[in-house]
Amino acid sequence: xxxxxxxxxxxxxxxxxxxxxxxxxxxxxxxxxxxxxxxxxxxxxxxxxxxxxxxxxxxxxxxxxxxxxxxxxxxxxxxxxxxxxxxxxxxxxxxxxxxxxxxxxxxxxxxxxxxxxxxxxxxxxxxxxxxxxxxxxxxxxxxxxxxxxxxxxxxxxxxxxxxxxxxxxxxxxxxxxxxxxxxxxxxxxxxxxxxxxxxxxxxxxxxxxxxxxxxxxxxxxxxxxxxxxxxxxxxxxxxxxxxxxxxxxxxxxxxxxxxxxxxxxxxxxxxxxxxxxxxxxxxxxxxxxxxxxxxxxxxxxxxxxxxxxxxxxxxxxxxxxxxxxxxxxxxxxxxxxxxxxxxxxxxxxxxxxxxxxxxxxxxxxxxxxxxxxxxxxxxxxxxxxxxxxxxxxxxxxxxxxxxxxxxxxxxxxxxxxxxxxxxxxxxxxxxxxxxxxxxxxxxxxxxxxxxxxxxxxxxxxxxxxxxxxxxxxxxxxxxxxxxxxxxxxxxxxxxxxxxxxxxxxxxxxxxxxxxxxxxxxxxxxxxxxxxxxxxxxxxxxxxxxxxxxxxxxxxxxxxxxxxxxxxxxxxxxxxxxxxxxxxxxxxxxxxxxxxxxxxxxxxxxxxxxxxxxxxxxxxxxxxxxxxxxxxxxxxxxxxxxxxxxxxxxxxxxxxxxxxxxxxxxxxxxxxxxxxxxxxxxxxxxxxxxxxxxxxxxxxxxxxxxxxxxxxxxxxxxxxxxxxxxxxxxxxxxxxxxxx
Amino acid sequence: xxxxxxxxxxxxxxxxxxxxxxxxxxxxxxxxxxxxxxxxxxxxxxxxxxxxxxxxxxxxxxxxxxxxxxxxxxxxxxxxxxxxxxxxxxxxxxxxxxxxxxxxxxxxxxxxxxxxxxxxxxxxxxxxxxxxxxxxxxxxxxxxxxxxxxxxxxxxxxxxxxxxxxxxxxxxxxxxxxxxxxxxxxxxxxxxxxxxxxxxxxxxxxxxxxx
Numbered sequence: 033x034x035x036x037x038x039x040x041x042x043x044x045x046x047x048x049x050x051x052x053x054x055x056x057x058x059x060x061x062x063x064x065x066x067x068x069x070x071x072x073x074x075x076x077x078x079x080x081x082x083x084x085x086x087x088x089x090x091x092x093x094x095x096x097x098x099x100x101x102x103x104x105x106x107x108x109x110x111x112x113x114x115x116x117x118x119x120x121x122x123x124x125x126x127x128x129x130x131x132x133x134x135x136x137x138x139x140x141x142x143x144x145x146x147x148x149x150x151x152x153x154x155x156x157x158x159x160x161x162x163x164x165x166x167x168x169x170x171x172x173x174x175x176x177x178x179x180x181x182x183x184x185x186x187x188x189x190x191x192x193x194x195x196x197x198x199x200x201x202x203x204x205x206x207x208x209x210x211x212x213x214x215x216x217x218x219x220x221x222x223x224x225x226x227x228x229x230x231x232x233x234x235x236x237x238x239x240x241x242x243x244x245x246x247x248x249x250x251x252x253x254x255x256x257x258x259x260x261x262x263x264x265x266x267x268x269x270x271x272x273x274x275x276x277x278x279x280x281x282x283x284x285x286x287x288x289x290x291x292x293x294x295x296x297x298x299x300x301x302x303x304x305x306x307x308x309x310x311x312x313x314x315x316x317x318x319x320x321x322x323x324x325x326x327x328x329x330x331x332x333x334x335x336x337x338x339x340x341x342x343x344x345x346x347x348x349x350x351x352x353x354x355x356x357x358x359x360x361x362x363x364x365x366x367x368x369x370x371x372x373x374x375x376x377x378x379x380x381x382x383x384x385x386x387x388x389x390x391x392x393x394x395x396x397x398x399x400x401x402x403x404x405x406x407x408x409x410x411x412x413x414x415x416x417x418x419x420x421x422x423x424x425x426x427x428x429x430x431x432x433x434x435x436x437x438x439x440x441x442x443x444x445x446x447x448x449x450x451x452x453x454x455x456x457x458x459x460x461x462x463x464x465x466x467x468x469x470x471x472x473x474x475x476x477x478x479x480x481x482x483x484x485x486x487x488x489x490x491x492x493x494x495x496x497x498x499x500x501x502x503x504x505x506x507x508x509x510x511x512x513x514x515x516x517x518x519x520x521x522x523x524x525x526x527x528x529x530x531x532x533x534x535x536x537x538x539x540x541x542x543x544x545x546x547x548x549x550x551x552x553x554x555x556x557x558x559x560x561x562x563x564x565x566x567x568x569x570x571x572x573x574x575x576x577x578x579x580x581x582x583x584x585x586x587x588x589x590x591x592x593x594x595x596x597x598x599x600x601x602x603x604x605x606x607x608x609x610x611x612x613x614x615x616x617x618x619x620x621x622x623x624x625x626x627x628x629x630x631x632x633x634x635x636x637x638x639x640x641x642x643x644x645x646x647x648x649x650x651x652x653x654x655x656x657x658x659x660x661x662x663x664x665x666x667x668x669x670x671x672x673x674x675x676x677x678x679x680x681x682x683x684x685x686x687x688x689x690x691x692x693x694x695x696x697x698x699x700x701x702x703x704x705x706x707x708x709x710x711x712x713x714x715x716x717x718x719x720x721x722x723x724x725x726x727x728x729x730x731x732x733x734x735x736x737x738x739x740x741x742x743x744x745x746x747x748x749x750x751x752x753x754x755x756x757x758x759x760x761x762x763x764x765x766x767x768x769x770x771x
Numbered sequence: 772x773x774x775x776x777x778x779x780x781x782x783x784x785x786x787x788x789x790x791x792x793x794x795x796x797x798x799x800x801x802x803x804x805x806x807x808x809x810x811x812x813x814x815x816x817x818x819x820x821x822x823x824x825x826x827x828x829x830x831x832x833x834x835x836x837x838x839x840x841x842x843x844x845x846x847x848x849x850x851x852x853x854x855x856x857x858x859x860x861x862x863x864x865x866x867x868x869x870x871x872x873x874x875x876x877x878x879x880x881x882x883x884x885x886x887x888x889x890x891x892x893x894x895x896x897x898x899x900x901x902x903x904x905x906x907x908x909x910x911x912x913x914x915x916x917x918x919x920x921x922x923x924x925x926x927x928x929x930x931x932x933x934x935x936x937x938x939x940x941x942x943x944x945x946x947x948x949x950x951x952x953x954x955x956x957x958x959x960x961x962x963x964x965x966x967x968x969x970x971x972x973x974x975x976x977x978x979x980x981x982x
Contacts, residue, residue: 324955326970333965341957341968393955393970395805395905396898442801453798488798496832496860498800605835607807607828609951609974 043074071230071728122203123147127225130197132721132734135242135249135764138194142220145202146643147586147627149662152750153187155245155275155759156287156317157356160190161749163204163588164623164647164661165217168538171208173221175309177364178211180384180410180436184451184540185548186751190220191313191360191386193291195238195251195268198225204570204586204627209477209513209531210416212432212460216533216566216590224295224309227255227262237769244738244762245286246347247272259299266293273349274318277757278742283344284318284352302370309364319354322755324393326547327609328703331754335707340756353391353399361385374420384410404450405441410434427465434458438539442490448498450546450555452489454539458482460509472518481509483536489543503543507536507563527572537561541596541616554604554611561618565593579633586627595621600659600701612703620652623661636673643667656698663709663748666691682723682732690715695748710753713745732768737761807895808833809857810950810975814850814938824850826948828975831859843980844918846943851923852936854908856895856952856973896934899952907956908933908973909964911949916941917981918948930958940981948977 045062123145133141139150139158149161162170172179172190182188194200203219211219228234235254241247248271255264270289275282293311300306322340325331334341367379390404416430436456440449464477485505493499513531520526544557568590575583599617603610625647632640644666649658667690674683695709721734742761746753809829816822824844830837844850899906903926910920910933923935956962956969 322968324970325968326972327974329951329964329974330969330971333968336965337968342955395895395902395954395972397902398805440798442799446801446804448801448803490798490800492833494832496834498803500798500800606833607810607830607837607973607975609971 043072045070045072071232122201124202125200127198128732130194130200131238131732131766131768132719132736134194134238134251134766135240135247135762138190138192138200138220138222141194142200142202146629146645146665146667147204147625148202149645149665149749151186151660152747152752154282154285154320154323154750154752156272156285156319157187157189159183159186159188160202160220161662162202162218162220163590163625164649164658168541169217169535171211171219173211173219174311174362175222175224175364176366176380177362177382177384177412178434180408180412181358181360181386182388182406182408184538184544187319187356187390187548188388189317191315191358192222193266193268193289193293193311193313194222195253195291196224196266196293196311197222199223204588209462209464209479209511210428210430212434212458212481216535216564216568224264224293227257227264227295227297229257229259229262231258232256233771235771239767240764242272242762242764244759245272245275246349257297261299262295262297264293264295267291271349274344274347275759276347278744278760279757280339280343281345281347282320282340282752282756282759283342283348284321284350284355286349286351287315287317288351289313289315304367304369307364307366307368309362309366311360311362313358313360315356315358316351317356317358318351319356320752320755321352321354323752324354326611327606328603328612329609331612331703332706334755353393355391357389357391357402359385359387376418378414378416378418380412380414380416382410382412382414384408384412386410398446402441402445403447405445406449406451407439407441409437409439411436424468425465426467427463429463430461432458432460432462434460448490448546450544450548451540452487452543454485454487456486456539457484471520472516475515475517476513478512479510483507483509485539487539487543489545491545503559505536505542509534509536509563523576525574528569529572530567530569532565532567534563534565536563537596537616544616547611554613555598556601556613556615558616561596561616562594564596564618566595567591581633582629582631584627584629588623588625590623592621592623594618597621597658598660600704602701603703612701619654621658622648622650622652623658624648639671639673641667641669641671656700657696659697659704660749661695663695663712664693666693679724679726680722681725682721684722685720686718688717688719690717692745692747707754709748710746713743713747715743715745716740728771730768730770732766732770734766734768735764736766737763803860804858804893806833806858806860807856807952807973808859809855810973811855811857812852812950812977813855814844814852816845816848816850818849822848822850826977826979828977829859833860837975839977841977841979843982844938844940846940846981848940850938850940852920852938854896854934854936854950856899858893858895899932900934903932904928904930904958905955907931907953907958907962907967907969909949909951909953909967910936910938911951911964912979913947913949914944917944917946917979926958928958931960931962943982945978945980948979950975950977 125144130141133144137158139160142148142160143150147163150158151161151166152158159166160170167183174192179190179192181191201221203221208219233254233256235252238251240249251268253266268289268291273286275285291313295309297305297307320340321342322334325334361384363383365381369377371377386408388406389402391399392403393399394403412434414430414432416428418428420426438454440453442449458481460479460481462477462479464475467474487503489501489503490498491501511531511533515529517527540557541561542557542559544555547554568588570586570588572586596616596618598614601613601615604613628644630642634640646664647661649661651658669686669688671684671686677683691714692712694712697704697709699705717736717738717740719734719736724731739761744757746757750758808831812826814824822845824842827840828837912918912920918938918940921937922931922933923937924932926932950973951964951971952973953967953969954972956967
């Protein structure tokens with residue numbers, strides 16, 4: 033928070049249901065309260081609601097800080113620390129919003145923010161796209177730790193339970209200087225949030241039912257804390273069956289999830305705190321039966337039929353091949369030590385183990401033998417020093433070391449792996465400065481990583497025998513970024529962020545070799561790729577008039593030299609026929625885009641929101657539009673707030689819509705002509721929600737209908753679009769019990 | 772600094788616990804028992820035992836450059852045809868590498884103690900016979916009047932399979948024979964290559980001459 037008093041925040045004592053609004057200076061006063069223990073809830077538009085426990089024996093003063101949130105109020109993320117980046121452009125989703133969308137996947141949830149999209153492989157698999165970039169270029173930070181999953185495949189979704197998130201932030205600029213890997217495309221951060229200092233056991237129980245896929249999601253979170261120890265436990269189970277498109281079931285698109293996370297924070301002394309966090313994520317995901325094809329002839333057949341091949345007329349929870357089964361463990365140990373009033377040392381260890389099995393439809397009764405079986409082990413150490421030199425100047429410096437071991441279990445699969453075994457060591461260092469000057473804040477930082485890769489690739493020699501070939505690669509990644517933020521006046525804030533980053537090609541880009549099931553595409557890496565270089569500038573302007581109007585514009589431009597991408601190439605012929613081939617290739621590219629958010633409170637009851645995201649993406653060498661970029665989209669929502677009705681508080685209903693435009697490409701090869709980007713579509717949704725306050729507990733109930741008109745549509749970035757329509761109408765009931 | 776040392780110790784301890792499970796293993800070379808390298812169509816004229824025709828397609832080094840051998844067919848003749856699919860790399864790989872995980876590679880030979888051993892690799896045709904309801908071989912002649920093809924066999928559900936066929940040639944001419952093996956097609960008596968769906972395991976083309 034900026035430290036400024038917050039006027040017109042609402043404050044409520046839960047025990048007595050007494051509430052009030054802070055005055056124009058942000059002050060509040062409750063008079064004539066009996067001594068005792070109270071729970072206080074503070075809410076303000078644009079901020080994460082804060083829950084407080086107060087032991088009140090005599091008159092006392094309380095200063096309450098709030099964290100910014102709300103995706104529409106693009107703002108800074110601060111957690112009471114002085115050296116959090118203030119100039120990066122980010123959007124935040126609150127816990128309420130996360131819960132409201134918790135029937136979806138992590139990436140679908142983030143896609144609520146304009147400028148964020150998803151690439152999908154059916155209803156079960158989706159990954160985030162930020163300003164047109166995804167995969168290796170988007171970093172996902174879970175609890176401050178870079179998620180070490182298999183990020184390279186479009187059918188690899190992030191292995192994170194979204195219920196662990198207190199809030200979720202998308203950083204759009206080149207802000208990731210503290211993160212290894214040159215996050216050219218932005219960062220998606222999952223924050224578990226602080227645990228309140230409160231002697232009572234608190235928690236949530238959530239249940240979600242969805243009509244499409246007859247899905248059940250059950251989640252529970254409990255937590256407790258005092259000055260010395262705080263702990264939290266989160267558990268989630270999900271069971272979702274076959275999704276239904278308008279007209280037919282999408283056979284074998286169900287999924288299951290079972291997740292657990294535990295967190296324990298301990299204060300060794302006033303100056304030394306240690307945190308530990310462990311999470312386990314397991315999922316089984318079915319891939320549409322009808323997407324089991326191999327060559328381009330199969331693809332042509334699939335494109336011409338109305339209903340997917342091998343589709344079942346009946347609904348089922350059953351998961352058959354093709355399917356995926358993924359486990360992910362994360363262990364985090366952290367020590368934060370105040371060396372002095374102005375400096376802090378933090379040490380982190382994170383170990384991650386990712387185990388992925390993918391099953392194909394196979395001959396010889398081997399459908400239950402994985403076709404892809406790999407494990408990724410990531411070991412990470414970090415030391416960071418934060419220092420306030422004076423009131424106006426602070427810096428952070430850090431050293432990091434990451435060791436990755438990727439191993440294919442070929443003995444089990446009986447297939448050549450899509451990417452080879454490798455070990456990678458990445459030591460890195462960063463330094464960032466922050467300086468405030470009158471109404472401006474300036475930031476500057478740089479980062480260096482040494483990337484080593486020891487790759488053991490299985491290749492076929494001249495006479496067709498398989499041999500292991502070794503490659504030892506070494507690369508240097510430099511990045512540098514600068515940002516400035518300025519409050520022109522109380523209504524108008526601008527932020528400018530410019531960054532340069534370098535990214536050495538990753539193992540999949542260098543050595544991928546094989547057919548990806550489901551798209552009939554043969555992907556071939558290129559060992560001769562060089563590092564890509566990129567400059568991104570992002571300008572964000574926030575304009576508000578009182579609490580009535582909010583307008584945010586984000587303009588960005590990103591230039592790539594030697595942009596690495598999958599280029600549709602000429603067909604390749606095998607004994608299985610002709611395959612659509614994609615080569616990893618390099619070109620120079622330019623991405624220009626704008627995100628608009630507009631929010632207008634018409635009256636006490638009505639609120640109107642609009643968002644629009646536009647992206648122009650051009651291959652500068654061939655002078656054609658870049659392939660596989662997100663479509664421009666317009667969203668709108670009208671919300672009507674109903675006055676409190678007895679025990680029913682926070683009542684609202686809303687009507688929303690989304691208009692996704694057709695993406696233009698210029699087909700270069702035959703297959704692109706066969707499967708052009710799908711036409712534009714409109715989706716309508718409605719929702720209603722209320723809260724019931726009983727004693728000290730709150731029950732939140734929300735109901736929504738997605739794709740209300742059961743519209744048939746296909747999305748350009750959904751790989752399933754070759755085979756079937758996307759999911760149809762879906763009614764979702766969410767029950768949340770907070771105690 | 773005492774505290775600093777302690778926390779380092781905690782981190783080091785944790786790291787050592789996690790590192791123990793990750794000593795570098797050697798890269799295993801898989802035994803690719805699913806591959807098909809060779810397609811052989813043997814045609815013989817029952818009324819004239821001397822009239823045999825072999826069509827042979829192989830790409831053993833999997834470089835996309837197959838070796839194709841064809842022979843001319845006699846005009847207005849009915850042939851009985853039998854097709855075979857072979858993986859000629861499977862055995863070679865097994866010879867070259869002692870595979871410790873051999874028990875994981877379930878092959879038909881292991882399962883059923885078949886003594887049927889090809890001297891040139893692993894016979895995929897047997898797997899197809901066993902899983903006949905999940906497979907179908909399609910034959911497409913172009914131009915269509917060059918020859919007609921009838922299925923001589925059927926699967927457990929009475930649907931066409933295509934390992935045994937009857938090929939009747941028309942008048943003299945030249946054209947192509949396209950042979951496609953589909954896995955998990957939507958099977959029916961009149962399914963065509965275009966309407967069957969499924970995934971293609973084999974898609975090869977022979978130039979044929981009828982004289």
